[in-house]
Amino acid sequence: MLKGKVAVVTGSTSGIGLGVARALAAKGADIMLNGFGDPAEIEKIKTGIASEFGVRTAYSGADLSKPAETKGLIEAATSELGKVDILVNNAGIQVVSPVQDFPDDKWELVLSINLSAAFYAIKAVVPQMQARNWGRIINIASVHGLVASVNKAAYVSAKHGLVGLTKVVALENAETGVTCNAICPGWVLTPLVQKQIDAWAERESISNEEAGRRLLTEKQPSKQFVTPAQLGELAVFMCSDAASQLRGAAINMDGGWYAQ
Ligand code: NAD
Incomplete structure (x- = not known):
């Protein structure tokens, strides 16, 4: 289904990003991995996905708190794998503290990785998606993009912002083959x-x-x-032809959290 497509999955050395990368690779997509971790472990993930699913894989250690490195990630994927058809903005961190004690530098860091990185990656990738009239942008937000919890000022703000960004990008591309949607895990x-x-x-x-x-x-x-594999299957659906009119949606997969 995704043979011949290239996917960049940010923060895919662990957790949900890895689950999404594996699910897209299982459908035939070539994968640009990104994230931090032990180099030997990352090499194992990269070669493991390539041999298990028969796809091409590459890796970039770009630090997505830095706009220039985020842009560099898209450039690296384009030069090493030929293009970018699917962008999954997944990298994210959490910092927990009451708002009055929330460290300023942590606020900036959470916003930069969980929200600004998605903006810079989208900005870098949209022109080539528009030129081919096909693209899938999937933002891994959170149920915290829809509702709040205490002590998570930066995270909840960033994730609500990411849902907003999703809608804007979806609307700007509504008459094209480029879709943009968010996944909101519990x-x-x-x-x-x-x-x-x-x-x-x-x-x-x-x-x-x-x-x-x-x-x-x-x-x-x-x-x-919820499991990373289940979220990976939702991302696969968002990349399918059946989802071509799914635009600007924020789909919660959260064990019922948001229904309360
Ligand atoms: P995780 O900690 O397992 O993985 C985070 C990934 O992001 C790792 O690969 C890490 O190396 C990478 N990363 C962190 N900082 C980075 C940076 N500066 N530059 C590049 N990569 C960086 O976390 P996870 O739970 O898999 O979270 C993935 C996404 O899902 C996040 O955006 C998170 O907010 C979201 N999410 C998680 C949950 C949950 O319950 N785990 C729920 C809702 C949403």
Whole structure:
């Protein structure tokens, strides 16, 4: 289904991004990986996806808190894999603090990675997508792009902004073959969430398992984590012909979180 297409997935060395990269590769897309981590581990992911799915893979360690490196990521994908048909803006971080104590530099960092990087990547990639009259831009927002929680001022602001950016880009390209949509996951058990579970366990002097259960019970009615593979399948759908009129949508896959 995606043979001959090239996908850039930001923050794909771990968690949801890796799940999305694997799902797109399983459908035949060549993949530009990005993100931080142990170089040997990243090399294993890169060669593993290539051999498991018979696709071309490349890797860029671009730091997406820096606009020039974000632009460089799109340039690297275009020169190494020939073009970019699918852009998945997934890289993101979380910082938790009440607003009055929220460190200024952390506010800037969360906004730069979770929101501004998507803007710079989209800006860099849209002209070539428009020239071919086909493109898929998928922004991994969050249920926190739709509702708020305490102590997440920067994250919630960035994710609401990302949903807004999704709508603007969708509208600007509405008469073209370029679509832009957002995916809004609830809790997914990745390193980003594990840190919050660990902090909860320490704060309440409970086990990590119990903290994980409480975290789910507080917000996610299914009491089950969403998986990176399930989110990957939603991204695959967004890349399909069936989704060609899905434009500016923010689809929540969240175990019922947003329905409450
Ligand atoms: P993760 O920590 O497992 O992965 C984050 C990825 O982003 C990693 O590959 C990391 O190296 C990369 N990254 C971080 N900073 C970067 C930078 N400056 N430049 C380039 N890459 C960078 O986290 P995850 O849970 O898989 O989160 C992925 C996305 O999904 C994020 O945008 C997050 O906000 C969103 N999300 C996660 C959940 C969840 O429950 N885990 C829920 C909703 C939304």
